[in-house]
Each structure stands twice: as C-alpha cells, then as structure tokens.
Amino acid sequence: MKTTHVTENLIQLTRLGFVNAYLVREDDGFTLVDTTTGGGADDLIGAARRAGGEIRRIVLTHGHGDHVGSLDALRDRLGAGVEVLMPELDARIHAGEKVVEGKLPGSWPKLATAPDVRLTGGERVGSLEVVPAPGHTPGHVALLDARDRSLLAGDTYTSFGRVEVTARYYWRFPLATMATWDRDVDVQSARDLRAVDPSLLVVGHGPAVRAPGAAMDAAIARAAH
Numbered sequence: 001m002k003t004t005h006v007t008e009n010l011i012q013l014t015r016l017g018f019v020n021a022y023l024v025r026e027d028d029g030f031t032l033v034d035t036t037t038g039g040g041a042d043d044l045i046g047a048a049r050r051a052g053g054e055i056r057r058i059v060l061t062h063g064h065g066d067h068v069g070s071l072d073a074l075r076d077r078l079g080a081g082v083e084v085l086m087p088e089l090d091a092r093i094h095a096g097e098k099v100v101e102g103k104l105p106g107s108w109p110k111l112a113t114a115p116d117v118r119l120t121g122g123e124r125v126g127s128l129e130v131v132p133a134p135g136h137t138p139g140h141v142a143l144l145d146a147r148d149r150s151l152l153a154g155d156t157y158t159s160f161g162r163v164e165v166t167a168r169y170y171w172r173f174p175l176a177t178m179a180t181w182d183r184d185v186d187v188q189s190a191r192d193l194r195a196v197d198p199s200l201l202v203v204g205h206g207p208a209v210r211a212p213g214a215a216m217d218a219a220i221a222r223a224a225h
C-alpha cells in the first residue's frame, strides 16, 4: 500500500495501484474515508498508527465493493466503538431493499456490518461536511473538509491522466463509468461539487489535484454533451 501525505490533515492510501482510501486527521485520531477492496484492514490500521493515531470512525462515500471491501474486517479488528457511516440509499441497497428501478451496476458485496449512521447530506462528521453527490450510486456522497476546502469526491470524478466525471467514458479508467448508475444525475453532482469551490480534489481512483476548478470545469463540459 502506498501512503501519500497530501496535506497536514489528509493522507491518501492507495492499494493495488488504483484504489484510494483517505485518513482525515481530527483531534481524537483519524476518520477513515472508504476502505478499498478486501484484504486491506491491517494495512489501513497500520497506516493510521504510523501517522500517529487510531481510526475513530469510518465514512463510506458509497457502497461499491472497492470502497466497502475491507469494512467488515476493520469492524472486527477495531470493534463496535468505531462508528460506521454510510449513505442512506446505499445502506438500504446493502440491506436488501430495492430502492431504484432496474439493475444496479457495480459490485455490491455482502456486508456483515450495518452502518451506525445513514447519511443523506448536510451532516457534519468531525471537520467533514457531507455533500450529497448521487449518480455513481443512488446514495453516493462527497466530503468537504471545512478547514481548508479539500473535497473528497469519491467516484463522482476520477483523476487518472486528467480529471473526468465518471459519467464520461475515459480510456484511462473505464471501470468507473461502467459502474455508474445514472450518468445525468452524476453530471449534475459533478456540477454541485464544482460549486463548493474546492481548493483540492481527491477521488477514489487517481492522484490528488490541487486548485482543481479549471480541470473540473473542463471535465463537466466534456461529460455534459
């Protein structure tokens, strides 16, 4: 696993070369945002300890397997005291409810862990504001660090090669587009995330992008027609 210190409060953890999770530093330790694929729990816990803290809570941007894959193992190792927060609609999908018409794209692995909190947007998790960003999945959320306007955008955008909205097929990472539930809704969320005027963009797949406004504008323009 690769560890990248993006800012003093944000550490990017990359597994398999293409799946990111993030440690967000708080006064009591770390909020882990996403968990990557299965088999990552020990590395994620170790990365937090090397950075000087414990994982205190786990926020999922959405329910796909490459983001929730190590959730059950983390829950086993860290115990029930570590709060798990997941978007409402994606939690209902994991609970077996049919919340949308038709087949959902992307992988939805069986989870033993039910979230303690279901997120709909507008909540505050430590320094992070929950911003609704549906489209990649029905419940997908992004997280804005109110301290410096770093945006953890999940899979609304990718950044391999250049910033793209996941609604738009791009050869550098076609998986994200194939797994996107509603491309029109995804593009609208991309606009909503641009509108929060982030200082830094980090995503589920790809490197961090500083001062991302122009790149997000260009990505939205490519995706919107």
Ligand SMILES: [Zn+2]
Residues within 6 Å of the ligand: 064, 066, 067, 155, 176, 204, 205
């Ligand atoms: Zn993903």
